[in-house]
Amino acid sequence: MRNLFRMRVRRAVGAMGRLALRTGLLGVAFLMLLVLAFRVVPPPATPYIVSESWRLGGVDREWVALDDVAPVMARAVVAAEDANFCRHWGFDVDAIRAAIRGGGARGASTISQQTAKNVFLWQGRSWLRKALEVPFTLAIEAAWPKRRILEVYLNVAEFDRGVFGVQAAARRYHGVDAGALTAVQAARLAAILPDPKGRDAGAPSRFVRDRAASIRDGAATIRADGRARCFQD
Numbered sequence: 001m002r003n004l005f006r007m008r009v010r011r012a013v014g015a016m017g018r019l020a021l022r023t024g025l026l027g028v029a030f031l032m033l034l035v036l037a038f039r040v041v042p043p044p045a046t047p048y049i050v051s052e053s054w055r056l057g058g059v060d061r062e063w064v065a066l067d068d069v070a071p072v073m074a075r076a077v078v079a080a081e082d083a084n085f086c087r088h089w090g091f092d093v094d095a096i097r098a099a100i101r102g103g104g105a106r107g108a109s110t111i112s113q114q115t116a117k118n119v120f121l122w123q124g125r126s127w128l129r130k131a132l133e134v135p136f137t138l139a140i141e142a143a144w145p146k147r148r149i150l151e152v153y154l155n156v157a158e159f160d161r162g163v164f165g166v167q168a169a170a171r172r173y174h175g176v177d178a179g180a181l182t183a184v185q186a187a188r189l190a191a192i193l194p195d196p197k198g199r200d201a202g203a204p205s206r207f208v209r210d211r212a213a214s215i216r217d218g219a220a221t222i223r224a225d226g227r228a229r230c231f232q233d
Contacts (some may be wrong), residue, residue, distance in 0.1 A: 003233050005213040006206050031120065035139045038119065039148060047122050056162045066151035066231070069178045072219060073148060073186040074165060075228050077157075079218030080190035080211075082111040085150070085169055086230035090141040115153040146230040154178075158196045159189060173202040187212035187219065 009021050043061045045053075053059045066074065078085045090112040116136035121129050140149060159169035166189065170178045174185045181189070185201075191212040192199035199208050222228045 035143050039144050043119050046118050055181050059162045060168040061164040062167045064178050070181040072183045074221035075180045076190040076215050077187040080215045085111050086227050090137040110151050115149050118156045150231050187216040190215050
């Protein structure tokens with residue numbers, strides 16, 4: 001009787017293990033299909049956008065193609081967040097080393113990593129989320145061209161409380177469409193990205209103005225030295 005009970009337990013555990021494995025594989029397959037689909041289809045939302053929409057009773061967001069975004073806006077964001085965007089495969093090793101030497105993670109996260117996190121994962125600094133960020137980053141780098149990664153990033157990034165994407169941000173702060181942004185306006189929008197709820201692009205503080213000026217110079221630099229070539233002709 002005891003042996004029969006043990007055999008049944010082993011069978012049950014084995015069946016549960018196989019079910020968990022199948023479920024996990026189906027989940028991975030579904031997420032990889034999403035990665036492929038989002039190469040051409042705009043992500044309808046992200047986990048964070050959904051949670052903020054529930055919390056706030058709605059968000060301001062409108063998808064805009066990269067072709068309809070002022071080129072200087074794309075360069076400003078890359079200059080501000082990931083100047084070597086065109087040169088890495090998802091992870092900026094030099095930035096990671098510099099962050100480790102500096103004792104923090106600021107500046108180590110690439111646009112590819114931020115896009116993977118924003119579209120497929122949740123906010124926060126847990127080790128689990130950081131671990132999951134790696135395969136998603138590699139997946140979008142393999143499946144999407146750099147222009148697509150930047151396009152998606154610009155459309156899901158948070159620019160203010162309940163304001164997502166460059167089109168909504170351009171209208172909220174400057175009263176224009178994303179395609180009509182000037183170099184100064186674009187740089188100010190890029191300057192608030194690390195802290196969109198604590199900074200204001202419409203009434204910028206001295207810090208934001210100084211950072212925007214630096215970003216404007218950086219945008220001109222990456223255009224001149226070719227580091228904007230992967231997303232702009």
